[in-house]
Amino acid sequence: MAAPLYTVHLYNIRTQKIIAEVPKESIKYGYEMDKPGDATISIPLVSYKLDGTRLTSRDIPIGTTGVAIQRGADLVWGGQIWDRSINLVDNTVTLHADGYLYYYRYRHTNVKGKKFKNTLTTDIVKWFILEANNGATAGNGINTTLALQSVGQRRTKAWNPYEYKSIAAVIEDMADEVASYDPQTLKYGGGFFFYFEPYFVDAEHIGHKLSNTESRHPEFNGITLRQSVNCEFSSITEDGRSMATQAYVVGAGNGEPELTPHAELKNVVLDSQMPTMNVIVSATGEKRPETLRWRAKSALAYGSTPIILPTAKTYPNLFSPLQFKPGVMVKVTTGDGFLGLTNADYVITKVDVEAGKDGSDRISLDMVQSALFTEVEKEEENG
Helix, strand or coil, X not given: CCCCCEEEEEEECCCXXXXXXXXXXXXXXXXXXXXXXXXXXXXECCCEXXXXXXXXXXXXXXXXXXXXXXXXXXXXXXXXXXXXXXXXXXXXXXXEEEEHHHHHHXXXXXXXXXXXXXXXXXXXXXXXXXXXXXXXXXXXCCCXXXXXXXXCCEEEEEECCCCCCEHHHHHHHHHCCCCEEECCCCEEECCCCEEXXXXXXXXXXXXXXXXXXXXXXCCEEEEEEEEXXXXXXXXXXXXXXXXXXXXXXXXXXXXXXHHCCEEEEECHHHHHHCCCCEEEEECCCCCCXXXXXXXXXXXXHHCCCCEEEEEEEECCCCCCHHHHCCCCEEXXXXXXXXXXXXXXXXXXXXXXXXXXXXXXXXXXXEEEEHHHHCCCCCCEECC
């Protein structure tokens, strides 16, 4: 299969104006569930802007310069340049960038705090993004376009004055809010997977958007990863250190033990099969008992089985990295004869892509079993 054509666009993240399309020596980029992802791009020391003049450091100031990586017709990665290094031996400049979410680690709940009552979780995220970008008191952001869809989960949330929680943390918390149950579909809901992605506004401008899935339930992308057919499984790790038979969630309180909100749940089946293992979850921003209980359910779900971590590396140019967004599910067949993974359901958690100078790319995938995204069926409440 022919190698895809890669193009690197440098642009002003506030005006969205494209400054240069630079040739690349090498590209590495990646995505990670609930994290920004990053990219490392090596370009010739002598590169040129779109107007034909030589590109200098003044043209691409750190923190203000966006970078978007194009693979064929698709923009596959975007973010901001935060550091760079110059190699005068091989005459290259290496640009290091983090995904757009990284910027929101530098934006926080404001000095007066903020309270939401019975508000959709996605609307909470929207409020903070809009406030950071063009709010009356906190504007001057990176112009994130919102393409969020409701997941039907409402929350009462409060951030105190001077708490200064980062907006990135708010987004991550809302995404992981699995706090409802639909008896008709028999599914637990409330959370979502989210993505910051670049797009062409027009031929001269690049923007980026924040979108999300309808739930935090992985959807099958139609791909089966098969050892020695379309990928290589370099390693498979099985780790039981995060297992838990009992979950204790400690909420927000005033320091007096009898007043500290908390929840305790036990995985009855697992606790009867193995020695008791406790997990303690700190939920310092939560007071509502039902929310704390859902946090305990999530902790028990995650701790219900040893985590199996296959790492796969696809054969060159077979797939687009956009087919492996964190949170999608694939089938895994390793043929190892020990774990017996055959058409097993696994969820992508981390994606790393490395493209050579000829454009050929291979995709490295970290995964966990999909069972970790399913609530424990049998449990009992303690206390």
